[in-house]
């Protein structure tokens with residue numbers, strides 16, 4: 440689970456969980472608090488046609 444990354448839904452930057460303070464889920468760039476969990480690498484990428 441360490442590889443789980445978060446993606447800010449507002450500025451779309453990727454946030455490394457190591458940068459989160461005390462496990463607070465908050466964008467370190469814009470401060471937005473709604474983040475999407477990005478799957479770790481190695482997972483298949485599914486693109487809509």
Ligand SMILES: [Zn+2]
Nearest residue numbers: 447450466469
């Ligand atoms: Zn953000």
